[in-house]
Amino acid sequence: MAEPIDFYFDFASPYGYIASHRIDDLAARHGREVAWRPYLLGVAFQRTGIPLVTDQGIRGDYARHDFGRCARYHGVSFQIPDAFPMLAVNPSRAYYWLADQDGAAAKGLARALWRAYFVDNRDISKPEVIAEVAAAQGLDGAAVVAALQDRAIKDRLRQETENAIERGAFGSPYVIVDGEPFWGNDRLDMVEKWLETGGW
Amino acid sequence: MAEPIDFYFDFASPYGYIASHRIDDLAARHGREVAWRPYLLGVAFQRTGIPLVTDQGIRGDYARHDFGRCARYHGVSFQIPDAFPMLAVNPSRAYYWLADQDGAAAKGLARALWRAYFVDNRDISKPEVIAEVAAAQGLDGAAVVAALQDRAIKDRLRQETENAIERGAFGSPYVIVDGEPFWGNDRLDMVEKWLETGGW
Numbered sequence: 001m002a003e004p005i006d007f008y009f010d011f012a013s014p015y016g017y018i019a020s021h022r023i024d025d026l027a028a029r030h031g032r033e034v035a036w037r038p039y040l041l042g043v044a045f046q047r048t049g050i051p052l053v054t055d056q057g058i059r060g061d062y063a064r065h066d067f068g069r070c071a072r073y074h075g076v077s078f079q080i081p082d083a084f085p086m087l088a089v090n091p092s093r094a095y096y097w098l099a100d101q102d103g104a105a106a107k108g109l110a111r112a113l114w115r116a117y118f119v120d121n122r123d124i125s126k127p128e129v130i131a132e133v134a135a136a137q138g139l140d141g142a143a144v145v146a147a148l149q150d151r152a153i154k155d156r157l158r159q160e161t162e163n164a165i166e167r168g169a170f171g172s173p174y175v176i177v178d179g180e181p182f183w184g185n186d187r188l189d190m191v192e193k194w195l196e197t198g199g200w
Numbered sequence: 201m202a203e204p205i206d207f208y209f210d211f212a213s214p215y216g217y218i219a220s221h222r223i224d225d226l227a228a229r230h231g232r233e234v235a236w237r238p239y240l241l242g243v244a245f246q247r248t249g250i251p252l253v254t255d256q257g258i259r260g261d262y263a264r265h266d267f268g269r270c271a272r273y274h275g276v277s278f279q280i281p282d283a284f285p286m287l288a289v290n291p292s293r294a295y296y297w298l299a300d301q302d303g304a305a306a307k308g309l310a311r312a313l314w315r316a317y318f319v320d321n322r323d324i325s326k327p328e329v330i331a332e333v334a335a336a337q338g339l340d341g342a343a344v345v346a347a348l349q350d351r352a353i354k355d356r357l358r359q360e361t362e363n364a365i366e367r368g369a370f371g372s373p374y375v376i377v378d379g380e381p382f383w384g385n386d387r388l389d390m391v392e393k394w395l396e397t398g399g400w
Contacts, residue, residue, distance in 0.1 A: 044258075047257065047258075048257040048258060048259050049257070050259065057247065057248040057249070057370075058244075058247075058248060058365070058368050058369075058370050059248050059250065059370045059371075061368065062368060062370070062381060062383060065381075066383075069400075072400050073390060073393070073400060165258070168258050168261065168262060169258075170257075170258050170259045170262070171259075181262060181265075183262060183266075184386070186384065186386045186387060186390075187386060189389070190273060190386075193273070200269075200272050200273060
């Protein structure tokens, strides 16, 4: 079987959230799995000198309008949270804590965290919110809070972020299919064409 | 009849060039005309503090790869010109010189200028190249070169650029349909959906 598709995203990214509703079904139509890989987009932005989109004047105004328009276009529930943007260190660590134990459960936790953030307006950068969301998924809330300070988990997120940047990621979502990179939720149609044809 | 769709672009923009092959047919399918409005993206970038994409490190590497990939995806001939990027003042002025006299001829000149730049690797920022391209279109090459220094034409481009920025444009292409803005060639499917449905 072919290697999984790599789905890089930042938990604070509305476009990453929207893409998360589409990417696994899209890949499955072509017999492919998806490896979800949260990383810290802020680190990539520091390296490239790109300011956060919502801090870019009229471009930020456009983005704030476009987030909801894209979500509605794809039938995804969405509102801009009060705590937007947020530093996604903790939800990303929570994801990696679970990912090696149970990949499906880790995706389930990621989806629940996103729902808490973009639908229920909870601040998922806070350990106590993560614990609550995890517990509602049948996970051990105390264990996940402990994992947020675990040296190996911290190193894992740092390493995933470095790998993402080395592989060229500078946005969210950033999808790599057999070495070919695609930036943006609005490129998933092109990702599908690439899977169908093997490239052009 | 409804107002025309506004198609803002910079002549140096590969994505604007690709979109120019699609936008008029797309609009015509919904009984709409398209007003082509070249403007100076560099001025918008100065206002927003956004560096030119090709100067943004790994993001620039991605863009250089993506230009050709998108062009092939849409069946558009393309190569990155030696003179890339270029300051699009002169081709934009040439366009506006003709636009008020003969809109269809102005689009024809724009297409010929783009072909000279992105297919034949000519530097269309140079008046002598513009004159040659215009002459091949059956236009008066000397008249277009004179127009490049015409006060009214200069003011027109300045005003169009100001209007574009006032209306929120910060990229190329930037399409406005009945007040609704769409940034990027990869959003033309969404533009089409908007024209079909009137929005969502």
